[in-house]
Amino acid sequence: MIQLTDIHKTFGSNHVLRGVNLEIAKGSSMVIIGGSGTGKSVLLKCILGLVHPDQGTIMVDGQNVETASRDPFLARFGMLFQGAALFDSLPVWQNVAFRLLRGSLKRPKTEAREIAIEKLRRVGLKPDVADKFPAELSGGMQKRVGLARAIAADPEIIFFDEPTTGLDPIMSGVINDLIREIVTEMGATAMTITHDMTSVRAIADNIAMIHEGVVQWTGPVAQMDASGNPYLDQFIHGRAEGPIAAVR
Amino acid sequence: MIRLLASLGRAVMGALASIGAVVLYAAQTVSHLFRPPFYPREFLNALIQIGWLSLPVVGLTAFFTGGALALQIFAGGSRYGAEEVVPSIVAIGMVRELGPVLGGLMVAARVASSIAAEIGTMKVTEQIDALTTLSTNPMKYLTLPRVLAATLAVPVLVAVGDSIGIFGGYVVGVNRLDFNAATYIKNTVDFLEGWDIISGLVKGAAFGFIVATMGCYHGMNSGRGAQGVGRATKSAVVSASVLIFAANYILTELFFAA
Ligand SMILES: Nc1ncnc2c1ncn2[C@@H]1O[C@H](COP(=O)(O)OP(=O)(O)OP(=O)(O)O)[C@@H](O)[C@H]1O
Ligand SMILES: [Mg+2]
Numbered sequence: 001m002i003q004l005t006d007i008h009k010t011f012g013s014n015h016v017l018r019g020v021n022l023e024i025a026k027g028s029s030m031v032i033i034g035g036s037g038t039g040k041s042v043l044l045k046c047i048l049g050l051v052h053p054d055q056g057t058i059m060v061d062g063q064n065v066e067t068a069s070r071d072p073f074l075a076r077f078g079m080l081f082q083g084a085a086l087f088d089s090l091p092v093w094q095n096v097a098f099r100l101l102r103g104s105l106k107r108p109k110t111e112a113r114e115i116a117i118e119k120l121r122r123v124g125l126k127p128d129v130a131d132k133f134p135a136e137l138s139g140g141m142q143k144r145v146g147l148a149r150a151i152a153a154d155p156e157i158i159f160f161d162e163p164t165t166g167l168d169p170i171m172s173g174v175i176n177d178l179i180r181e182i183v184t185e186m187g188a189t190a191m192t193i194t195h196d197m198t199s200v201r202a203i204a205d206n207i208a209m210i211h212e213g214v215v216q217w218t219g220p221v222a223q224m225d226a227s228g229n230p231y232l233d234q235f236i237h238g239r240a241e242g243p244i245a246a247v248r
Numbered sequence: 249m250i251r252l253l254a255s256l257g258r259a260v261m262g263a264l265a266s267i268g269a270v271v272l273y274a275a276q277t278v279s280h281l282f283r284p285p286f287y288p289r290e291f292l293n294a295l296i297q298i299g300w301l302s303l304p305v306v307g308l309t310a311f312f313t314g315g316a317l318a319l320q321i322f323a324g325g326s327r328y329g330a331e332e333v334v335p336s337i338v339a340i341g342m343v344r345e346l347g348p349v350l351g352g353l354m355v356a357a358r359v360a361s362s363i364a365a366e367i368g369t370m371k372v373t374e375q376i377d378a379l380t381t382l383s384t385n386p387m388k389y390l391t392l393p394r395v396l397a398a399t400l401a402v403p404v405l406v407a408v409g410d411s412i413g414i415f416g417g418y419v420v421g422v423n424r425l426d427f428n429a430a431t432y433i434k435n436t437v438d439f440l441e442g443w444d445i446i447s448g449l450v451k452g453a454a455f456g457f458i459v460a461t462m463g464c465y466h467g468m469n470s471g472r473g474a475q476g477v478g479r480a481t482k483s484a485v486v487s488a489s490v491l492i493f494a495a496n497y498i499l500t501e502l503f504f505a506a
Binding site: 045048050071074075077078079081082083085086087088098099102103104105149 | 285287370373374375377378379380381382383384
């Protein structure tokens with residue numbers, strides 16, 4: 001279980017997170033929605049310890065993120081970054097198998113390559129991309145390689161920062177199914193950021209809507225349409241009028 | 249007046265803080281030398297990038313410098329006994345000072361900039377964050393291999409540069425100044441002492457450490473966007489060059505003042 005209590009984060013004069021409280025149950029799929037620039041990506045980075053909150057505590061299975069031993073802690077996580085963040089000096093398959101080629105999860109090169117190609121297939125990429133370099137791929141393909149890298153070592157907890165942005169509708173469907181499958185079949189805990197309402201309905205057990213630095217609404221996806229929350233309603237229906245200003 | 253003092257104080261505090269940060273960063277880098285895991289492949293890669301590929305520029309610089317040095321010493325009133333003075337001063341000047349300093353500066357221009365740009369780009373495209381989430385310490389994977397490679401490779405570059413520089417002096421001496429070839433070589437060899445050469449190589453190691461550390465430090469602390477990377481690159485080259493001159497003075501004081 002991931003537990004966020006009263007998380008604050010400021011960059012200069014930009015008060016991004018202003019007291020976020022959230023719980024994500026083990027083996028469930030949480031989707032975070034919210035306007036652009038509201039601090040969703042920053043929130044995920046706080047949980048991974050890449051960004052240190054100014055205030056508040058984050059517990060993962062009773063372990064405090066700030067004090068946990070880094071290596072075993074991070075070994076449980078997989079993360080897809082918003083910009084894919086592939087290592088452009090390494091070919092695609094070595095990106096995907098990065099974890100399997102070094103450190104505690106190291107295994108023989110041929111085996112790591114086979115796993116990489118299998119993961120690439122799961123995100124809808126053919127084996128021939130394995131030996132290309134990231135710069136030779138399209139944006140959507142890079143995103144999917146990032147996704148394959150995030151799931152390569154079968155982590156317990158996986159974060160997806162906008163997994164379907166930049167993908168065509170069919171590929172989005174494939175990725176949504178994949179994320180759902182990882183949660184239901186492998187029992188992983190997932191946190192996904194997305195702006196795509198189709199994805200939200202396909203992936204989520206629960207959703208949390210962030211606005212003005214706090215969680216405005218959180219609950220099961222089934223109750224999303226009848227929440228009565230004006231922020232959430234405006235967001236789901238994509239209306240220009242409502243409590244959320246269009247210019248931020 | 250008070251405002252002036254306050255802003256002066258702020259500037260001094262800022263400078264001290266960044267010196268502290270750099271020293272801490274360098275100390276951390278060295279500490280990773282003794283704690284596994286290590287990344288030998290990254291180290292070999294860095295060795296090729298920093299050492300092997302810097303050979304042409306260091307060699308060319310040294311060749312022309314040695315030649316110019318011979319002309320200057322000859323022109324500078326040493327015509328009496330020039331056959332002896334030119335080779336010995338070219339050798340000493342190259343080996344003690346110009347070899348390491350010019351080699352260090354050329355490596356600073358070539359290597360500090362490319363390291364800072366590469367790591368800075370990795371930083372702004374979240375690749376450094378990605379490394380961390382993949383249980384790989386960026387200090388071990390990116391910084392240590394580069395710093396170690398530069399510290400080991402630059403002395404070798406300096407040694408090669410010294411030889412080529414002396415050869416440059418020889419070419420000019422024999423072809424332009426009509427010195428006897430055998431005498432030139434004899435005077436060079438007789439005059440040089442082991443310590444001249446070793447002190448130059450130690451300087452080279454120090455400069456290599458400085459260059460790679462500044463490249464990595466500024467890259468890792470790069471601001472956001474292309475502008476941030478540009479600034480990091482510039483800072484890396486400028487600070488590496490200035491630190492090379494400062495370190496050169498301190499090391500010369502240590503080695504030769506007594
Ligand atoms: N390292 C940083 N330094 C300074 N400001 C930052 C940093 N990281 C994020 N911010 C700021 O924090 C705010 C939230 O950023 P974040 O990337 O979390 O937004 P987001 O909710 O993920 O938006 P989007 O949906 O567009 O991805 C932005 O205003 C951004 O400028
Ligand atoms: Mg984001």
